[in-house]
Amino acid sequence: MLPPKAGNDRLRLAYLVSNHPITSQAFVVREIEALRGEGFDIEVLSIGRPDRSPEEMSALEREELKRTFYVRDAGAPGAAAAHLKLIFRRPGRYARALLEAIRIGGAHLGELARHLAYFVQAGIIACRLEERGLRHFHAQFVSPAGLLAAKLGPATMSIRVHGSDEFYDATRYRVAEKVKACEFVCAVSGFTASQLMRLTPPEEWPKFEVAPIGVNLKEFAPAPFRPDPRPFEILLVARLIPAKGHRQLLEAARKLAEQGRELRVRLVGDGPDRAALEAMARQGALEGCVVFEGAVNQDRIREIYRQADLFVLPSFAEGVPAVLMEAMAMGIACVSTKTGAIFELIRDGQDGLLVRPGDSVELAESIRRVMDDSALRRQLAEAGRLRVEECFDLEKNTKLLAGIFRRRLVKSM
Template structure:
């Protein structure tokens, strides 16, 4: 029977979490540490929750999403919010989800501290090697991300097939690897796209930047996201981006201002957005420049790290709710 087995698995994981919590708590005690900060709200934060409860150390979190929002009970999300001294959220959307699952008296714990990229590492390509400037030239689409269902790459392949059938000259390059790769390669072969689609696999940062430097358009057709760093990197390189209206993406890309957003899952809307950029080189340049400006303003990692350090200092100086009540 499946249910008891599932229960046994969960009990087994619970025992492992308890063991890890003991080891972490003991490690902190030996070093005289009294505060634990954890990134992400999944299993590692569950260990942090147990450390805080069993050893009495204060706990704080940085929540990225979206996985922990899908099964609040499995991830003990409400308990983590109650136990945490403070929580940093990477987007307003992320904060809204935590507000959804917590009482208003916990909302003051939630602060938005955005992620970012280092602007000096992701710069526009030199003018000596210009991108395609008209629909007569082959347009290169680049998609960077794990090859998993949540990233929606199958939708992009369907859009590419539609655009090729309509006579547009383009190729698509996928950077990343994952469980969907075989299915994506099978679709590519069965639909006669092999001459136009390349799977580069997982690449290091330098080689990924090399692929981005060849892009005329960056596409990320995700079904679920936090705030994708891959989009920030492409925008910083002045590559016009097409993505979807999910989670924190609309905070990064304002539709028709910093890029183009389409409904997730819509092949037709995705193909139409790509077609618009294929046919309008000035629009590509304008969106690319606006995208870089927006990233430098709001997703500049050195500046955001300064904000993070200041937020840590201020939050750690505040008494916890238990100290206030004591």
């Protein structure tokens, strides 16, 4: 049977996220909104609060803020009340889940404390789901609190796996264990599904579904093409962490600036690497060429995309980056790296250019090619937009995801 229907006949489902809404996961807000349009009544449970104030959010994000249940807001009294209810309703299941949290935490006191904290959160989640009559929840990313909430029950769980962090440390992320606890798993790409297959026994493979995320093609509409921009605007949207390759982009930009090319690098996002990157941007030919925008909301990001002549994402590891989809949808030529599932989005030389991760020389050469060849830049921009229309349209991919939910929940519940 399907999850219980709300009074207006909409199918009910919970989404579990770490922080909501959060700048680096704007695609989650879009996916939830699109699923509601497909007839789902989505209730969002977020472990923590958003990463910024309501004034810094888009109108849609502010609306999500009002509708979201925040687990940590329950505090000690709320947690105690939730756990007492679970102990009374299902003492045996509660004891098994608690022992599981202790087992996962192991002998290391820090890990044990961390997993007991997850267990506290899981109790609040499980109680909230039961009280709201929600019989299934879908966790974005591989959530430890979600795993324990599924063990507390009675709600069942599915997860969305993006990659790539969990593939490099599958033991710490307990990938196989979480897959086993799920009714089904939505992978954002074929590559992601293949990595899950690598990390799990064959009997779990029938759980895997490939369900790409997508972009709202009306909101992210192509910007006017600038045939001879001065300065040439290079954009990167990503958290300021080493794995995103900001240093390689700045090295490549320095090489090009030293050749006398007029360019500007615009970095959108924030993170622990900001001070080091700002220091790097003040050196030599880069001075005055790099703009740090910080974190911006979805309304502002589209304005920034419209100013860009080239989007560069030189990551060391990725799933299928939403920011690349957004840039391609906006009709911006893209350069990225041959890592993760990016090849499922960009076919090298056709929808964009791909270089070896960590190679600032090859990156500089690819940027130079696009800067010097306006026809190539236009060709990549137009092909990129078509690629997103064909394979990463939010409307189409939400229908696919909605179909998976309906089919899998009918089968499993």
